[in-house]
Amino acid sequence: KNQVEQSPQSLIILEGKNCTLQCNYTVSPFSNLRWYKQDTGRGPVSLTIMTFSENTKSNGRYTATLDADTKQSSLHITASQLSDSASYICVVSDNTDKLIFGTGTRLQVFP
Amino acid sequence: DTEVTQTPKHLVMGMTNKKSLKCEQHMGHRAMYWYKQKAKKPPELMFVYSYEKLSINESVPSRFSPECPNSSLLNLHLHALQPEDSALYLCASSQDPPRVASYEQYFGPGTRLTVT
Numbered sequence: 001k002n003q004v005e006q007s008p009q010s011l012i013i014l015e016g017k018n019c020t021l022q023c024n025y026t027v028s029p030f031s032n033l034r035w036y037k038q039d040t041g042r043g044p045v046s047l048t049i050m051t052f053s054e055n056t057k058s059n060g061r062y063t064a065t066l067d068a069d070t071k072q073s074s075l076h077i078t079a080s081q082l083s084d085s086a087s088y089i090c091v092v093s094d095n096t097d098k099l100i101f102g103t104g105t106r107l108q109v110f111p
Numbered sequence: 112d113t114e115v116t117q118t119p120k121h122l123v124m125g126m127t128n129k130k131s132l133k134c135e136q137h138m139g140h141r142a143m144y145w146y147k148q149k150a151k152k153p154p155e156l157m158f159v160y161s162y163e164k165l166s167i168n169e170s171v172p173s174r175f176s177p178e179c180p181n182s183s184l185l186n187l188h189l190h191a192l193q194p195e196d197s198a199l200y201l202c203a204s205s206q207d208p209p210r211v212a213s214y215e216q217y218f219g220p221g222t223r224l225t226v227t
Contacts, residue, residue: 042220
């Protein structure tokens with residue numbers, strides 16, 4: 001069964017600190033992996049999208065990595081800001097019309 | 112313009128009401144989606160339209176009726192909903208290849224629906 005699992009479920013960090021979120025998937029065939037940021041009550045906003053051949057991709061303070069062999073991805077946030085408080089969702093495409101969503105990591109950044 | 116707009120932002124309706132949610136994009140995308148999202152859960156796909164034709168219906172109850180009048184507009188007609196249908200309804204769009212999921216999906220801000 002195609003699944004996407006994320007850890008931790010929730011995370012609290014202090015402003016200015018770095019953090020790393022994890023995503024493991026069992027989706028096959030694999031097309032691409034995306035990380036979305038979703039503020040409470042708002043639609044998800046894309047941070048990165050990576051295909052099989054890409055190992056890392058950055059978007060400002062966000063850096064995503066992908067290991068297609070172990071089927072793992074991470075999202076690293078550098079120098080966190082209060083505005084980074086949100087849910088971060090890992091989404092994997094199996095090359096059809098559907099996306100397989102992880103359950104998300106809820107990040108809270110405190111001053 | 113890389114924006115997907117949704118109206119209304121909030122909707123409260125009774126179980127006997129008929130209402131509609133509206134979604135609009137002007138990015139020239141030919142695939143549009145409806146998702147339902149409950150609190151602290153990931154979005155669940157409901158419908159996919161590809162080139163204005165319904166391509167996926169994820170066994171959604173008939174009290175939800177999608178409509179795609181043209182390539183820029185997507186509606187979701189609601190009738191005889193239940194309280195458990197209360198959720199955030201998200202619209203998204205993407206370019207439409209053969210493989211829709213290869214392309215970036217842009218999400219709207221959502222409509223917060225409450226069924227009383």
